[in-house]
Amino acid sequence: MSALMVEACGPGTTVQDAGRTGFRRFGVSTAGAMDRLALALANVLVGNHPGTAAVEFTLVGGRFRTVDTTVAVAAVGAFLTVDGRPIPAGSGALAGPGASIAVGPARGGVYAYLALGGGIDSPPAMGSRSVHRRSAIGGGPLGPGDMLPLGPDGADVPRRLPLPEPATGPIRLMFGPQDDHFTDAALAALTATDWTVMARSDRMGCRLDGAVLTHARGFNIVSDGVVPGSVQVPGDGRPIVLMRDCQTTGGYPKIATVIGPDLDRLAQVPPGGTVRFAAVARTEAVAAAAALRQRIDGLAALARPAGADPSSEDLLALNLIGGVVDATAAG
Numbered sequence: 001m002s003a004l005m006v007e008a009c010g011p012g013t014t015v016q017d018a019g020r021t022g023f024r025r026f027g028v029s030t031a032g033a034m035d036r037l038a039l040a041l042a043n044v045l046v047g048n049h050p051g052t053a054a055v056e057f058t059l060v061g062g063r064f065r066t067v068d069t070t071v072a073v074a075a076v077g078a079f080l081t082v083d084g085r086p087i088p089a090g091s092g093a094l095a096g097p098g099a100s101i102a103v104g105p106a107r108g109g110v111y112a113y114l115a116l117g118g119g120i121d122s123p124p125a126m127g128s129r130s131v132h133r134r135s136a137i138g139g140g141p142l143g144p145g146d147m148l149p150l151g152p153d154g155a156d157v158p159r160r161l162p163l164p165e166p167a168t169g170p171i172r173l174m175f176g177p178q179d180d181h182f183t184d185a186a187l188a189a190l191t192a193t194d195w196t197v198m199a200r201s202d203r204m205g206c207r208l209d210g211a212v213l214t215h216a217r218g219f220n221i222v223s224d225g226v227v228p229g230s231v232q233v234p235g236d237g238r239p240i241v242l243m244r245d246c247q248t249t250g251g252y253p254k255i256a257t258v259i260g261p262d263l264d265r266l267a268q269v270p271p272g273g274t275v276r277f278a279a280v281a282r283t284e285a286v287a288a289a290a291a292l293r294q295r296i297d298g299l300a301a302l303a304r305p306a307g308a309d310p311s312s313e314d315l316l317a318l319n320l321i322g323g324v325v326d327a328t329a330a331g
Contacts, residue, residue, distance in 0.1 A: 002069035002150040004101075004116060006142050012058025012203075013142045015120050016113075018051030020128035020137070024248045030228060031130035031138065032244050034111045034203060034267040037164075037296060038076045042115035044299040045074035045092035045159050045306075052119035053129040055142070057112045058203075059270075061103035062142075064114075070096045071150060072117030072158040077268075079104035080114075091306045092117075092158025108166065109268035117158075118151035132245055133203065159303035170278035171262045173231065174285055178221060178253035182233070186213040190231075190239070190255060191277045199271040203245040205232075206266055208275070212237035213255060223251040229258040241266060259285040261292040 006013075016039065019032025033039035033056060040050035055062070061078050073082065074092035081102045087093045095101055106112040122129050122139065131138040142148075170191075179187060195208040219235040226232070230242045232252040241258055242250075244267075258266060259280065269275055280288075 002071065002118065002152075003067040004071070004120075004148040004150060005065045005067055006144055006146040006148070007063040007065055007100075008144055009055075009062030009142050010058060010060035011141060012060075013062055014056050014131040014133065015053050015122055015139065015142070015148070016056040016130045017053040017128055018130075019244065020126050020130055020132070023126050024225070024227075027248050028126060028137065029132050029135070029245055029248060031128065031132040031203075033113065033130075034244055035077070035109075035113070035264045037264055037292065038111065039113050039115075040296045040299055041090075041161060041163065042074050042076040042113040043119070044303050045076075045090070045161060046072035046115050046117040047092075047157065047159065048115060048117065048119050050296050050299060052115065053122065054116070054120065055103075055114040055148070057103060057106060057114070059110055060105050061112065062114075063103075064101040066095050066097055066099045066101070067147070068097055069150065070094055073101055073114065074158065075103050075112060075114045076163070077106050077109055077112035078114075079107065088160075090163040091160040093306065094158060110270050111267060116148075116150055121149040121151040134245065158306040160306045161299065161303050167265055170276040171258055171266050172280045172285065172288065173229075173256040173258045173262075173277050174282060175256045175279055176254070177257075179255050181215055181217045181219075181221070181253035182255050183214045183216045186215070186233075186237075186255070189213060191279055194274045194276055195239075197269050197271050197273050197275065201271060203243055205246060206241040206243055206269075208239050208241065210238075213239060215253065217253075219253065220251055221253050223249045226250045226254065227257070229260060229263050230254045231256040231258065243267060259288055261288045 016033045019030045043052045080087040082095045125138045189211040193210040195210040198207040
C-alpha cells in the first residue's frame with residue numbers, strides 16, 4: 001500500500017480537500033481547506049485535481065516518511081525538504097521509498113498545505129475526506145504514527161508554477177442579512193475600524209477585536225441559516241466571522257457576509273494581525289467568485305515539468321526588472 005507515515009506534526013494538522021457540500025440542510029458543516037487557492041496550487045504541482053485531499057497545517061509544520069513507494073510532494077505556504085534537500089517554492093519534487101519529508105512553519109500566514117501525488121485516499125464521508133474536528137466526521141487531527149493511504153500515480157512528474165503575489169487591500173463583504181438589527185454607527189464602524197484577529201480564532205470562527213458594534217434590536221434572533229463568511233455579532237458587540245468548520249444555524253444577528261474569495265485571505269491573517277473591511281455590491285462579489293474559480297481551473301495549464309527550463313512565456317510572466325537607470329546621466 002502506498003502511504004505516508006506521520007512522524008511529528010502540530011495539533012492543528014488535519015486532512016482537508018475542497019469541502020463537504022450539499023449537506024448543510026442536514027446540519028453537516030462544509031469543512032474543507034481554509035485556503036482553497038493554496039490547496040489547489042499544492043495539488044497542481046504534483047499532478048492532482050485542485051480539490052484533492054491534502055495535509056493542512058496550522059501555524060507549525062511536520063515530519064513524514066514515505067512507505068514502499070515513490071511519491072510526488074509539494075508544499076505551499078511553508079518550507080519543504082525531501083531527505084534534507086530544500087525544494088524551491090512553487091515546485092514539486094519526487095520522494096523515493098523511505099524518504100524523509102519535512103514541512104516548516106507557515107510563512108506569512110496561518111495555513112499551509114502538503115499535497116502528495118495520487119492524493120490522500122482516506123475513506124470519504126459524504127463525498128469528502130475533509131476532517132471536521134468538532135463532529136469527528138472525516139476522522140480527527142493527525143498525530144505521530146498515523147498512516148495516510150495514498151491514491152494511484154504517486155510518482156507522477158512533479159511540476160512548477162509561478163506563485164501568485166499575495167492579495168492586498170480590504171476584505172470584501174456584503175451587508176446583511178440582519179444589518180437592520182444594528183445602529184447606523186455600528187454599520188459605519190464595521191468598515192471604518194482596523195480589526196485585530198484574536199488568539200481564540202480557529203477553523204470555526206475568526207474572532208475580531210476593535211470597535212463595539214451596537215445592536216439596535218437586541219442580540220438574539222430566531223436561529224436561522226449561516227454560511228462560512230457570515231459575520232455574527234453576539235451580545236458583547238465584537239464580530240465573529242464564521243469559517244469553514246462553522247455550524248449551520250445561529251441565533252446572533254448577522255451584520256454582513258464576507259465574500260467567498262476573500263474568506264481564504266482572512267483565514268491567513270495570524271492572531272494579532274489586523275484586517276479592514278470594505279462593502280461591495282452583489283455583482284462584484286459574484287464576479288470575484290467567478291474569477292477565483294477560473295483562476296483555480298486554469299492552474300494546470302500554467303504548470304511546467306519541475307526540471308524543465310523556463311519558456312519565453314514563463315519569463316514574460318515574471319518581473320525580472322529590478323530597477324531602471326539613465327545611462328546618459330553623469331555618474
